[in-house]
Amino acid sequence: KQEVTQIPAALSVPEGENLVLNCSFTDSAIYNLQWFRQDPGKGLTSLLLIQSSQREQTSGRLNASLDKSSGRSTLYIAASQPGDSATYLCAVTRTGTASKLTFGTGTRLQVTL
Amino acid sequence: KAGVTQTPRYLIKTRGQQVTLSCSPISGHRSVSWYQQTPGQGLQFLFEYFSETQRNKGNFPGRFSGRQFSNSRSEMNVSTLELGDSALYLCASSYEGVETQYFGPGTRLLVL
Numbered sequence: 001k002q003e004v005t006q007i008p009a010a011l012s013v014p015e016g017e018n019l020v021l022n023c024s025f026t027d028s029a030i031y032n033l034q035w036f037r038q039d040p041g042k043g044l045t046s047l048l049l050i051q052s053s054q055r056e057q058t059s060g061r062l063n064a065s066l067d068k069s070s071g072r073s074t075l076y077i078a079a080s081q082p083g084d085s086a087t088y089l090c091a092v093t094r095t096g097t098a099s100k101l102t103f104g105t106g107t108r109l110q111v112t113l
Numbered sequence: 114k115a116g117v118t119q120t121p122r123y124l125i126k127t128r129g130q131q132v133t134l135s136c137s138p139i140s141g142h143r144s145v146s147w148y149q150q151t152p153g154q155g156l157q158f159l160f161e162y163f164s165e166t167q168r169n170k171g172n173f174p175g176r177f178s179g180r181q182f183s184n185s186r187s188e189m190n191v192s193t194l195e196l197g198d199s200a201l202y203l204c205a206s207s208y209e210g211v212e213t214q215y216f217g218p219g220t221r222l223l224v225l
Contacts, residue, residue: 034213043117043203044216089156099144099210100169103156 002027004092004104012110017080021107023073023090031098035064035075037086038106044089047075052095080111114139117206117217125223131192134220138185138206144168145187146214147179150201159202162187163210191222199224 003026013019023033032051036044048057048064050073056065063076073090087108091101118137126132138145146169147159158171162181179189185206191198201221205214 031211036216041201041221043218044205046213046215049213091156093211097169099146099161099163099207099214100158100171101146101148101156101205101214102158105155 002092002094002102004090004102006088006090006104006107008107009105010108010110012112013080014112015080015082017111018076018078019080019109021075021077021088021090021109023075023104025071025073025092025102025104027094028068028071029095030068031093031095033064033066033073033090033092034101035062035073036089036091038089039086047088077109080109082111082113085110114141117204117215119202119204119217119220121220122218123221123223125225126194127225128194128196130194131190132194132222134189134191134202134204134222136187136189136204136206136217138187138204139215142206142208142215143185144207144210145181145185146205146210147187147189148203148205149173150203150219151199156203159189161210168210194224196224198222 034049035047050066061078087106091103146161161169181187201219203219205216
């Protein structure tokens with residue numbers, strides 16, 4: 001059974017800092033990995049999707065990497081802003097059931113002024 | 114394009130009642146998935162529908178059911194509600210189910 005863990009559970013940083021969020025998964029037979037953000041009481045917003053054959057994806061100030069062999073992904077946020085404050089979730093899909101997302105526990109990020 | 118829409122946004126029910134939630138996917142998307150989010154269990158997969166057929170199913174009791182219509186809109190039904198069914202129910206859509214999934218704002222269900 002796939003288990004996805006995110007460390008740390010919560011993080012507070014001052015504005016302008018670069019930061020890294022971690023995601024670990026136990027089963028390396030993944031189809032893809034997706035990073036989302038969730039604002040309080042809202043739905044999920046997709047940030048980046050990495051296919052299992054890829055090593056990284058970039059979008060603006062965000063960069064996500066994937067290392068299947070070690071079962072890890074990182075989300076790098078450059079020059080953090082207060083608007084980045086949210087809960088960040090990673091989710092993996094498995095080959096054969098690629099529509100089923102297995103979510104991590106989330107990292108709650110607060111960027112302070 | 115309009116995003117994924119879910120109705121209603123909020124619901125209050127009592128134990129033993131049943132409830133139906135609706136999800137309209139992004140135009141052109143044929144896959145609709147449903148998730149339950151609770152503080153204790155996090156986000157858990159309920160089921161996925163593709164072209165009116167249930168393609169994947171999570172580990173939820175049979176009280177949770179769904180269906181998809183020919184226009185790809187989907188409904189989820191929960192019968193004999195329990196207090197533990199209180200949660201945020203999210204639906205997500207994508208073209209084929211294997212690409213980026215786009216989530217709706219959710220329906221917050223409170224069971225009293």
